[in-house]
Amino acid sequence: MRIDAHQHFWRIADRKGEWPPAELAAIHRDFVPADLQPWLQRGRIDGTVLVQTLSSAADTDYMLGLADEHSFILGVVGWVDMKREDAAAQIKERALHPKFKGLRPMLQDLPDDDWIADPALDAAVHTMIENKLCFDALVLPRHLGALHRLASRHPSLRIVIDHAAKPFIARREMQPWQSDMARLAALPNVHCKVSGLLTEAEQGAGQASLQPYVQALWTLFGPERLMWGSDWPVVNLATDYAQWQGISESLLDALQPAASAADRAAIFGGNAARFYQLGIDLS
Numbered sequence: 001m002r003i004d005a006h007q008h009f010w011r012i013a014d015r016k017g018e019w020p021p022a023e024l025a026a027i028h029r030d031f032v033p034a035d036l037q038p039w040l041q042r043g044r045i046d047g048t049v050l051v052q053t054l055s056s057a058a059d060t061d062y063m064l065g066l067a068d069e070h071s072f073i074l075g076v077v078g079w080v081d082m083k084r085e086d087a088a089a090q091i092k093e094r095a096l097h098p099k100f101k102g103l104r105p106m107l108q109d110l111p112d113d114d115w116i117a118d119p120a121l122d123a124a125v126h127t128m129i130e131n132k133l134c135f136d137a138l139v140l141p142r143h144l145g146a147l148h149r150l151a152s153r154h155p156s157l158r159i160v161i162d163h164a165a166k167p168f169i170a171r172r173e174m175q176p177w178q179s180d181m182a183r184l185a186a187l188p189n190v191h192c193k194v195s196g197l198l199t200e201a202e203q204g205a206g207q208a209s210l211q212p213y214v215q216a217l218w219t220l221f222g223p224e225r226l227m228w229g230s231d232w233p234v235v236n237l238a239t240d241y242a243q244w245q246g247i248s249e250s251l252l253d254a255l256q257p258a259a260s261a262a263d264r265a266a267i268f269g270g271n272a273a274r275f276y277q278l279g280i281d282l283s
Helices: 033-043 057-069 087-095 119-130 141-153 177-185 207-221 241-253 261-275
Strands: 003-007 047-051 073-078 100-103 134-137 159-161 190-194 226-228
Touching: 003 226, 003 261, 033 241, 047 057, 057 073, 087 100, 087 119, 100 119, 119 134, 119 141, 141 159, 141 177, 177 190, 177 207, 190 207, 190 261, 207 226, 207 241, 226 261, 241 261
Parallel strands: 003 047, 047 073, 073 100, 100 134, 134 159, 159 190, 190 226
Antiparallel strands: none
């Protein structure tokens, strides 16, 4: 089964004052299931994980409503204010929905780079673990130290790094990103998404610009802890869904040591099914 582990839907009317701005014309409009489904059919993608883009309960309600209506949405990663006094109660309530699979605070937009390492999150994290929810880490390279402290303190929390922490591909910088990612990869509860990379590269970049970063992820995380995502519709800033899927296939073709057919099946679906506990029989 092929699964897109990271995609979004939004209504632009809900996003007043929020990203994306109007000058990003390629993505400054509504994106709904009918827009994505032709791409899924073309790419033979069986299902997706729908990920939040607003720090609001209303956005999570919207996504869960779409998941109720569309069977291809296999899981939803939503939002709860994890530092509120009633965060644990809110998380328990969300976890009652069978497609609610995890939480994602918008860490890259917060003024405090160490927000995620604050022990004030512990009650919320314990509730996530108790309810078998995972944590999507929307981070930048500067957040990786704080994320390591969170992951070390909560080894039972399943964590996935979105977009490989958005390395500085356009500047061709590997360090300290690679070393910081190595420390995280040494923790068995940390996984990583091969997603959102082309929008971090220079305009018009292709496989060659991304290959060193994907090779580093392959070396660090191996085939068991990597999962592919489209980051649609954000990917439209650089290319379209089908082209990114094709580039991703080519990136795997060039890995050393080579990825086996089983490795590719894991990265393009099996790992997401296991990580998000999507209830899919992979035998």
